[in-house]
Amino acid sequence: MILPMIIRRVIAPAWALWERSPYLRHYRRLQGTQYDPPEVIRRRQWEKIETLLDHAYRTIRFYRQRWREAGLEPGRIGSFDDFRAIPLLTKADLRGRRDDLLSDPYRQAPLHCKKTSGSTGVPLEVLVDEDAQQFKRACTLRSDEWSGWRLGESVAAVWGNPQLRTDWKGRLRNALLDRHYVFLDTLKMDDRAIGDFADALVRKPPSLLFGHAHSLHLLAAFLRAKRPNLAVRPRAVISTCMVLHDWERRAIEEVFQCPVTNRYGCEEVGLIACQCERSTGLHVNADGVYLEILRPDGTPCPPGEPGMIVVTDLVNRAMPIIRYPVGDMGVFGGRTCPCGRGLPLLQKVEGRVADYVVTPRGDLISGISLTENFCMKIPGIAQMQIIQEEVDRFVFRLVKGPDFGSESLDAVRRHTAERFGPTVRYECEYLDHIPPEPSGKYRFCISKVKNPFAQSEGL
Ligand SMILES: [Zn+2]
Incomplete structure (x- = not known):
């Protein structure tokens, strides 16, 4: 465990300095603020929303027009209740409207492009500015560590279309910082590929096994049926991108003998919520997003009632995503978590609205x-x-x-x-x-x- 410690304490900070990235600074601050009381977190969210609305109204014609048509002015939106009057930003609004939704001062800036194939098969693109990208990186790191894995420790991933950088800088970064050393491509999951992957996991056990919920389950089922004597023992498992069924969770935990941390997010805004080590639900990434759960008529669902998940990205300034229905259903928990974090709890993500x-x-x-x-x-x-x-x-x-x-x-x-x-x-x-x-x-x-x-x- 010496190498991970060196990475965490020396290499990661040096790398961040070289990249001029503030993500570790954000991360250290986020480590503390996650334990703030819920009302403090909510107040901070409101401050971020006020700044965001002002920015969007001033610099994006699309929002200006849309809100004027609805008779809204950001200065008059003074509460979370008022905020609900803002029309939803649908997938149809996003589709092919990249330029209309781009903020004027960011037109020439270097931006990160997030692409999603979209549940309807029509691709969507969201552009994220550099500051937001680094802040999101910090939020994801914070919640990934709830699994028991720590920055600097090795990662094995089960992923569709893994894209590893092959240039020297990418390879060096992977060896010294990200430490993704083995991938199983979910689009080529035949017995041989799974078998090779399993062997690699035994030869060099990863600290974290990371992947799509169902693919992790397929891996677990394969090991149980065909290689029952193979002991693959990661320290943590993070399941992401899809709903994790209870039966899948049970099978994964049984085979790998460690708890599964369920993470929820989407390409358009990144991390939305993640389970903590106490496992009573998923903590909303309230520093990065504001989450609403709504009925079809737009009124909020009380805790316990499933509704559509509507997300506002609190950090991306290049292409602000304001009141965007992700396309999934979820349920708020309405309880506090025994872990002591003040971040709101999502009891469950229930899959796609369209499903x-x-x-x-x-x-x-x-x-x-x-x-x-x-x-x-x-x-x-x-x-x-x-x-x-x-x-x-x-x-x-x-x-x-x-x-x-x-x-x-x-x-x-x-x-x-x-x-x-x-x-x-x-x-x-x-x-x-x-x-x-x-x-x-x-x-x-x-x-x-x-x-x-x-x-x-x-x-
Ligand atoms: Zn918790």
């Missing part, structure tokens, strides 16, 4: 809970993807487990009628595995029927 199923009776069911339920209650199903083609027609894509049989099909029939009503039609398709999306992520439930949340997000 909610609307039943013929008008009920709204989260795709996550649906697949979880089907997989748990129906014997013989290894994996499943539910596609709602029409309000009363479904396609179930099934990966058979060893004990799949006629009993399983009876259970599917019973369960479908119970969950969706007796009038619903369905067909089963059988696959060897559920293919990932082009981004490397998996979707367990795809609904082609628009629900009220999707409509209010303009999806």
Whole structure:
């Protein structure tokens, strides 16, 4: 453990100095402020919002016009309640409007481009200024360390399209600072690739294993089934980018013998929330974002009620993201965490808005809970993807487990009628595995029927 300490104390600060990056300074401050009382954190958020609104109104024509049309002026927005009058910034607003949303003083500045393939398949781009990028880096470092991993320790990653810099500076940085030494590409996860990756993990155990929730689960399932004697023992596991199902968490924790830290974010704004070591929910990254959870009519959901996640980026000045529905559903916890941090708690992220199923009776069911339920209650199903083609027609894509049989099909029939009503039609398709999306992520439930949340997000 000498090298990580040298990295943390000597190399990382020297590197930051060389890069002229203030991220370690931000990080040290954020370490302290996370324990501020909730009202102090909220007040700080409000101050950031006031500055942000003023900046956006002065320097971005898009916001100026939009808010004038809504009869709003930043000077008159004096509270979080007033803030809710600001129209949502939809994905349609962002799409192809990079120039309109760029702040005038940042037009010539060097900017970081964040691209996302978007759940609807249409790519989006958000430009982030350098100061914001370094602040976000500090926020992510702070929450990643809640997993038990520390800056300077080695990382193994399961990731779609891993992009490692191959120039000398990139290689040096990876060797001395980032310490990502082995990758498993989620788009090429065959038995051989997983096996090689597992061997590398045993040869040189990483301090942190990091990846998409479902890919980590596939890795764990592979090890359990095919290499049960291989002891892969990272010190920490961070699961990110996707909803972590409870059954996936259980399997990952069992195989790697360490707790999973669940992290939630999106490409457009970066880190949104992350679990702490006490695991009662996900702490909102309140220094970087302001989070709202709303009903389809725009009113806030009380703690415990699922709604759409709307995020405001408190730091990016180049292309401010103000009241942006991420496309996911979440639930506020309404409790404080025993860890003592004052950062608000998100009880749960429930998956994509677009993945909610609307039943013929008008009920709204989260795709996550649906697949979880089907997989748990129906014997013989290894994996499943539910596609709602029409309000009363479904396609179930099934990966058979060893004990799949006629009993399983009876259970599917019973369960479908119970969950969706007796009038619903369905067909089963059988696959060897559920293919990932082009981004490397998996979707367990795809609904082609628009629900009220999707409509209010303009999806
Ligand atoms: Zn906590």
